[in-house]
Amino acid sequence: MDATVLYNVPHEVPWKVYIPLYFYFTGLSAGSFILSTLSTVFGIKRFKPMALPAAIISFLLLLLAPACLILDLHQPTRFWHTLVPDYFNRTSALSFGSWLLTLYPIANLVYIYFIWVKADRVTKILGMITVPLAIFVHAYTGFAFALVRARAWWHSALMPGYFLTSALLSGIALLLVVALLMDLFRKEKLEAELYKSLRLMMIGILLTDLFWNGSFWLTLLVSTADGYASIMLALHERLYVGGELVCGMLLPLAMLVLPWTREDRSWLCLASLLIIGGVFLMRYSVVFIGFDIPLS
Amino acid sequence: MIDVTRREFLRLAGLMGGASLFAGCHLFKEPAPVPKFIEGAPGVDPIETLTGIDHMFTVCGMCPGNCGIRCRVAQGTLVKIGGNPYHPVSVETPLPFGTPLEEALTAGGSVCAIGSGGIQHLYDPFRVVRPLKRVGPRGSGKWKALTWQQVAQELITGGDLFREGKVDGLKRIKDAGQGLTFLVGRADWGAMRFLDGFVNAFPGASLSRDRAARLDAAAVEAADAVFGPGSGPVAADYRNARFVLSIGDAPLDSGVPLVSTARGIAQARVEGRSFRWAVVDPRLSVSAAKADFWVPVIPGRDLDLALGIMRALADLGIKAPKLPEQALDACAKASGVSVETIVRLAKLLAEAGGKAAVIPGKSILTQPNGLETTKAVLSLNAMVGSVPGSGGLTARSDDFLAAVGKNLGSAKPGSPQTKSYLNPVKALFTWQADPVYDDPFHAEPFLRDPKNVPLFVAIDTCISETSALADYILPDTTYLERWDICVSPPSVTQPGIGVRRPVVGSFEPVSGKYSPIFPETRPMEEIVGLLAAGLGLPGFEPDKDGNLRTVWSFYRGLLGKVLDSMKSAGLSVPSWTTGVEAVLQRGGIFLGDRPVSLPAGKASQSVPELPKPPGFPDSTAEGLLLITYSLPFHRTAAEAQNSWLLEIVPENRLQINHSDAQRLKIEQHATVIVETLDGKHSATCKALIVPGIKPGVVAMAKGFGYRESGVRAHVIDQATSTTDETRAAGVNLGRLLPGPLPQRVRVRKA
Amino acid sequence: MELVHADCLRAAISECKGSPQARIFKEKLFSDPMTKETIDKTISRPKRWGMLVDQRKCIGCHSCTVACKSENNVPPGYWRSWVKGMQKGTYPDAGTFFLRRLCNHCDVPPCTQVCPVQATVRRDSDGVVVMYYGKCIGCGMCVSACPYDARFFNPFRETADKCDFCTARIDNGLLPACVEACPSGALTFGDVADSKSDISRKLVSLGTSVIKPELGTKPKVFYVAAENDLMGRIKFSDDFDAQVIHYGKSIPSPAPDYWKKGGKK
Ligand SMILES: Nc1nc2c(c(=O)[nH]1)N[C@H]1C(S)=C(S)[C@@H](COP(=O)(O)OP(=O)(O)OC[C@H]3O[C@@H](n4cnc5c(=O)[nH]c(N)nc54)[C@H](O)[C@@H]3O)O[C@H]1N2
Numbered sequence A: 001m002d003a004t005v006l007y008n009v010p011h012e013v014p015w016k017v018y019i020p021l022y023f024y025f026t027g028l029s030a031g032s033f034i035l036s037t038l039s040t041v042f043g044i045k046r047f048k049p050m051a052l053p054a055a056i057i058s059f060l061l062l063l064l065a066p067a068c069l070i071l072d073l074h075q076p077t078r079f080w081h082t083l084v085p086d087y088f089n090r091t092s093a094l095s096f097g098s099w100l101l102t103l104y105p106i107a108n109l110v111y112i113y114f115i116w117v118k119a120d121r122v123t124k125i126l127g128m129i130t131v132p133l134a135i136f137v138h139a140y141t142g143f144a145f146a147l148v149r150a151r152a153w154w155h156s157a158l159m160p161g162y163f164l165t166s167a168l169l170s171g172i173a174l175l176l177v178v179a180l181l182m183d184l185f186r187k188e189k190l191e192a193e194l195y196k197s198l199r200l201m202m203i204g205i206l207l208t209d210l211f212w213n214g215s216f217w218l219t220l221l222v223s224t225a226d227g228y229a230s231i232m233l234a235l236h237e238r239l240y241v242g243g244e245l246v247c248g249m250l251l252p253l254a255m256l257v258l259p260w261t262r263e264d265r266s267w268l269c270l271a272s273l274l275i276i277g278g279v280f281l282m283r284y285s286v287v288f289i290g291f292d293i294p295l296s
Numbered sequence B: 001m002i003d004v005t006r007r008e009f010l011r012l013a014g015l016m017g018g019a020s021l022f023a024g025c026h027l028f029k030e031p032a033p034v035p036k037f038i039e040g041a042p043g044v045d046p047i048e049t050l051t052g053i054d055h056m057f058t059v060c061g062m063c064p065g066n067c068g069i070r071c072r073v074a075q076g077t078l079v080k081i082g083g084n085p086y087h088p089v090s091v092e093t094p095l096p097f098g099t100p101l102e103e104a105l106t107a108g109g110s111v112c113a114i115g116s117g118g119i120q121h122l123y124d125p126f127r128v129v130r131p132l133k134r135v136g137p138r139g140s141g142k143w144k145a146l147t148w149q150q151v152a153q154e155l156i157t158g159g160d161l162f163r164e165g166k167v168d169g170l171k172r173i174k175d176a177g178q179g180l181t182f183l184v185g186r187a188d189w190g191a192m193r194f195l196d197g198f199v200n201a202f203p204g205a206s207l208s209r210d211r212a213a214r215l216d217a218a219a220v221e222a223a224d225a226v227f228g229p230g231s232g233p234v235a236a237d238y239r240n241a242r243f244v245l246s247i248g249d250a251p252l253d254s255g256v257p258l259v260s261t262a263r264g265i266a267q268a269r270v271e272g273r274s275f276r277w278a279v280v281d282p283r284l285s286v287s288a289a290k291a292d293f294w295v296p297v298i299p300g301r302d303l304d305l306a307l308g309i310m311r312a313l314a315d316l317g318i319k320a321p322k323l324p325e326q327a328l329d330a331c332a333k334a335s336g337v338s339v340e341t342i343v344r345l346a347k348l349l350a351e352a353g354g355k356a357a358v359i360p361g362k363s364i365l366t367q368p369n370g371l372e373t374t375k376a377v378l379s380l381n382a383m384v385g386s387v388p389g390s391g392g393l394t395a396r397s398d399d400f401l402a403a404v405g406k407n408l409g410s411a412k413p414g415s416p417q418t419k420s421y422l423n424p425v426k427a428l429f430t431w432q433a434d435p436v437y438d439d440p441f442h443a444e445p446f447l448r449d450p451k452n453v454p455l456f457v458a459i460d461t462c463i464s465e466t467s468a469l470a471d472y473i474l475p476d477t478t479y480l481e482r483w484d485i486c487v488s489p490p491s492v493t494q495p496g497i498g499v500r501r502p503v504v505g506s507f508e509p510v511s512g513k514y515s516p517i518f519p520e521t522r523p524m525e526e527i528v529g530l531l532a533a534g535l536g537l538p539g540f541e542p543d544k545d546g547n548l549r550t551v552w553s554f555y556r557g558l559l560g561k562v563l564d565s566m567k568s569a570g571l572s573v574p575s576w577t578t579g580v581e582a583v584l585q586r587g588g589i590f591l592g593d594r595p596v597s598l599p600a601g602k603a604s605q606s607v608p609e610l611p612k613p614p615g616f617p618d619s620t621a622e623g624l625l626l627i628t629y630s631l632p633f634h635r636t637a638a639e640a641q642n643s644w645l646l647e648i649v650p651e652n653r654l655q656i657n658h659s660d661a662q663r664l665k666i667e668q669h670a671t672v673i674v675e676t677l678d679g680k681h682s683a684t685c686k687a688l689i690v691p692g693i694k695p696g697v698v699a700m701a702k703g704f705g706y707r708e709s710g711v712r713a714h715v716i717d718q719a720t721s722t723t724d725e726t727r728a729a730g731v732n733l734g735r736l737l738p739g740p741l742p743q744r745v746r747v748r749k750a
Numbered sequence C: 001m002e003l004v005h006a007d008c009l010r011a012a013i014s015e016c017k018g019s020p021q022a023r024i025f026k027e028k029l030f031s032d033p034m035t036k037e038t039i040d041k042t043i044s045r046p047k048r049w050g051m052l053v054d055q056r057k058c059i060g061c062h063s064c065t066v067a068c069k070s071e072n073n074v075p076p077g078y079w080r081s082w083v084k085g086m087q088k089g090t091y092p093d094a095g096t097f098f099l100r101r102l103c104n105h106c107d108v109p110p111c112t113q114v115c116p117v118q119a120t121v122r123r124d125s126d127g128v129v130v131m132y133y134g135k136c137i138g139c140g141m142c143v144s145a146c147p148y149d150a151r152f153f154n155p156f157r158e159t160a161d162k163c164d165f166c167t168a169r170i171d172n173g174l175l176p177a178c179v180e181a182c183p184s185g186a187l188t189f190g191d192v193a194d195s196k197s198d199i200s201r202k203l204v205s206l207g208t209s210v211i212k213p214e215l216g217t218k219p220k221v222f223y224v225a226a227e228n229d230l231m232g233r234i235k236f237s238d239d240f241d242a243q244v245i246h247y248g249k250s251i252p253s254p255a256p257d258y259w260k261k262g263g264k265k
């Protein structure tokens, strides 16, 4: 059927790149925090050397994340409105998120203090309290999208899980790079077992993420017109296919799995860096492919 | 709520793009960014609708529709234009004239997109706000600001005004008794009476009208020829008609006024009466899309179609005039409309009888042979017994105005003069006319050469394509800052008049002195009055205190005469309106429908002799036939300056049928070149491939591709103005093709 | 926070003491022998403002668009109200269709659901989804969450913005600007909770539809004879690339940038 649009108007995308950055930093932070707790809370001793650097990185990232969010606000001086109890909106993921983002850094700071003073028991209890906070902080960003029924690309039950695992993934990758750097400059070297565990964890999560992606594809391909259009658009999107999928997931996976690269620290480092970039691209494509389908 | 004033202020500041208004037009300032006209209001205050606000009822001037409008003026700034609930165009059931003004506050009325956008016309940052005189050659864009005293002195006495040699002043021209032409574009009844007075008093002066007014006059002539003198122009009475056949007329696209026309058609179509509508148009206009039948005719072949319908009517036993020899199937072949369709249209017409209406549009009138075709189309009405007032066609109801015109003793008839402004004269004045945009091939070279017109004065609100060539630009006020007495178009059946009055600026009731928002601008009447007084023309002399007659006193007097004439015509004008105040406050006075007396028996005999159509269209001819049309929210150049309207569609695109596009390998939205067959002129635009246009035909909307009014930088007192290129987008068909449409063009991919 | 009808009128009266306006408002408010309680009762009967758009009558003239722009001072490139139009078919069987769009004033609004500070809420008194500009932090969540692209960031106010059914007008007994302007009478505004209102009667006698009913947003803008391919994203092609990838090319209206740059490329 021949048809021609006579009149229609464009609708501006309300967000800039700060929003995916914000989600990204929040994820990185949550990811590295959880890594930090592996020794302090879950008692996996070989992660002990990572506990403090991971916690500190996590805290620093947590300062970056809200900064990005505030940068994107059109009324940055009003950010405190989110913490006015009277304005709290119990149906808004962002309302919960704002509180989480306030409580979590505080808990994080206290936690760092106790690692620093080596009060292991207190650290463990604090860690136990803070882990759920970290998980929620990150899952909430997934919910912020999943709860938007307007956009087929976001409105998926897989979203929070996907956000969480990729947060962990980026956290681990970042820590791995930090570990390599520590090894470079510190006298006491980290054990090889640590690297192996990190590597295996990354492989596991990469596979999970790929599984999420596959599930997305399959469901969207047979979904509504908008859902179908989103996935097809995504598959046309170089940043998504070439960036997120190939460079951010498949290549690092290969590097981590293939026998002639997996033992090599440079490859490991490269794989981690690719993952760190890939996870950012994942945030980016989630946000902006969502806007590629006009709704009106 | 306490800080209404502050909020008010913010809103107003936003509306006017900051300080641009108070700083005067930025044409006078250093290069500065074009002020954004509308800057998004801080909080709309509910109180804003109600307090500190004046509601002024007046008449729209954005098109000849003359709808009643209600202007919301907040502390001196016009913030909103809506419909006037007292006006029969704005609302189906207008408030009775006696309704107190306060009660009208919560009543509203309709207004079209162009009418609402009038605010942007008033606050156009490119308005001329001081008298300008050129300091370079004509059209060089270099100007010097003058005072009104200087203007009057220079124009009256003349001299070596431009360092190009001696130029006769108005005094000399007057004494010589020849040589002044006043070219008037769209003007209302009251202003025309004023100009009649001026031209009559100026020995040897003549009034000339632009193409628009000449076309209007031709439309009246055609209707008078068919229905008898004084009948025209005619319009369809959608509320009563049973079958309307629009031929080259697109009432939902370019209806005048769109407001009541659209309402009438919507009600007729939707609210269940037996109303049928066919639209003959090569293009699927909105009207055609909403009609029951779309009849895509070959452009320029409407006479063949009219003849065909006449033949078919004759076959139905209806008395036909003497027709040229052309059989029905020949008519069908020549017009591109099938015999079945023609017969069907004839049957529908015959069935509707007196409640049929066949309406020719301006696109018929502008064709070569246009007057004859228009008469032929109109006589289809007469054939089936439809005359103005019989149900299908509306009848004029403003004959009381003609009486006033006569009483004023105008030596020259009020009807538009056919004298062309293209004859060399000593001095040319233009007002509300933009012939250079409209007809650049003739007007531009003529006006550019001082030998043709040694003294060229434009009275204009902005530097238009025409006034850019003038020697002097005298800053006019807009329709929102002037008085006028306005006649409604023929589709309005309620007898009455609209009265225009200034809605912004300050008015001193005692002296009758009006100061517009830009202090150095003047209503045209005041400008002309100033010059006329300087020349000592009779009727324009100052009073014993040396004061010139105010514009206000002219219109108050005229309005009084009109009201008297309405009374003598038997209309029940309430006696308390004698002070004219109540009429002014309501933006005019309209009285209920008046039963019309039919011009009995005159109609069916008066079918004029028809010319023979010019043979068959050449189907092998090269190129595509270009036609033009109007968008309902876009008019001519003046409205192209309105961002609210340009936002919808910023440029005109070439509508082309899918099959033609395929053949020419043109993709949707591709850039194409349209050129004349001789290859001399061309234009570049985007293609819009649509199913709703006859193959072999391409169409473009009018009113785009402006070259002035902010598009080009001007130097005024050494300061260069900035530009706004949004106003230049698209193509002015007038610059592409000399002569009337349809014309053949070649289209190719750029 | 909200001003109900009577509050507005009272405020108006005190604001314009002695003016002719004050007189009518006073008359309006006190003409019937109403006690304070009855006034409050009349006011508190919850209304549900709604709009009916009759696409049979709509001629795509954009009078609504411009009236809204002007009434609400909407900056160039942004829209509280807009009209979509398309032509389809194959010559000579072709049709032109319009869809007049605005905020749906959803009874279950996804935009208010996501706002972290309740800066946008559905008013209990009349169901109008309004913005409290002073509260809005400008996070853009509601703009992303509206399934109808009815929201935008107002670059001058720096907050989210949208059609508010012209609250300033309706709270004072006027019709919304677009409804008043529409030349063809395609728009009917009224209380859908009042079975005697014009709109309610039309809702039970005409077949109406809403946009994306499957989302459960319960729009209060109802359409008569709306063209299917215009409800939601305009469907003008079966070709995926044209329809999805290059959709932007089919939009004639310029983006805000065009105006900011004065049309310069
Ligand atoms: N391609 C194409 N061209 C066409 C047509 C078409 O259908 N297609 N139609 C033709 C027809 S029928 C017509 S009527 C013409 C219309 O074309 P124009 O006559 O050019 O258009 P108008 O809008 O009447 O504007 C005339 C001038 O009046 C000025 N003006 C507006 N308001 C005021 C005011 O208050 N004071 C003063 N001093 N000036 C003011 C405007 O700036 C403008 O310069 O176009 C003709 N040209």
Ligand SMILES: Nc1nc2c(c(=O)[nH]1)N[C@H]1C(S)=C(S)[C@@H](COP(=O)(O)OP(=O)(O)OC[C@H]3O[C@@H](n4cnc5c(=O)[nH]c(N)nc54)[C@H](O)[C@@H]3O)O[C@H]1N2
Binding pocket: B063, B212, B215, B247, B248, B249, B250, B251, B253, B254, B255, B256, B280, B281, B282, B283, B285, B297, B298, B299, B300, B301, B302, B360, B361, B362, B363, B364, B627, B628, B629, B630, B631, B632, B633, B634, B635, B636, B699, B702, B703, B742
């Ligand atoms: N919105 C808007 N309204 C306007 C105007 C405007 O500029 N904008 N201008 C006003 C003025 S000044 C005038 S004169 C009137 C003009 O208004 P109309 O008399 O309606 O004339 P147009 O709009 O030029 O053309 C009407 C239709 O004729 C079709 N047409 C073109 N060529 C032919 C042909 O050869 N045969 C047939 N049968 N149809 C043809 C076009 O496709 C178009 O749809 O509109 C007035 N109203």
Ligand code: SF4
Binding pocket: B060, B061, B062, B063, B064, B065, B066, B067, B111, B112, B113, B114, B115, B116, B256, B257, B258, B259
């Ligand atoms: S139709 Fe529109 S532009 Fe023409 S007079 Fe009426 S409101 Fe003004």
Ligand code: SF4
Binding pocket: C057, C058, C059, C060, C061, C062, C063, C064, C065, C083, C098, C100, C181, C182, C183, C184, C185, C186, C187
């Ligand atoms: S004003 Fe009325 S007819 Fe015109 S586009 Fe809007 S809804 Fe349709």
Ligand code: SF4
Binding pocket: C102, C103, C104, C105, C106, C109, C110, C111, C112, C129, C145, C146, C147, C148, C149, C150, C151, C162, C217
């Ligand atoms: S249409 Fe959009 S903005 Fe309007 S109420 Fe519904 S979700 Fe909110």
Ligand code: SF4
Binding pocket: C114, C115, C116, C117, C118, C119, C120, C135, C136, C137, C138, C139, C140, C141, C142, C143, C159, C160
């Ligand atoms: S932009 Fe404003 S109204 Fe929208 S969700 Fe954010 S705070 Fe709420």
Ligand code: SF4
Binding pocket: C067, C068, C069, C071, C072, C080, C081, C102, C103, C162, C163, C164, C165, C166, C176, C177, C178, C179
């Ligand atoms: S109701 Fe008011 S705000 Fe909403 S679209 Fe109409 S005019 Fe605009």
Ligand SMILES: [Mo]
Binding pocket: B212, B215, B362
């Ligand atoms: Mo015209």
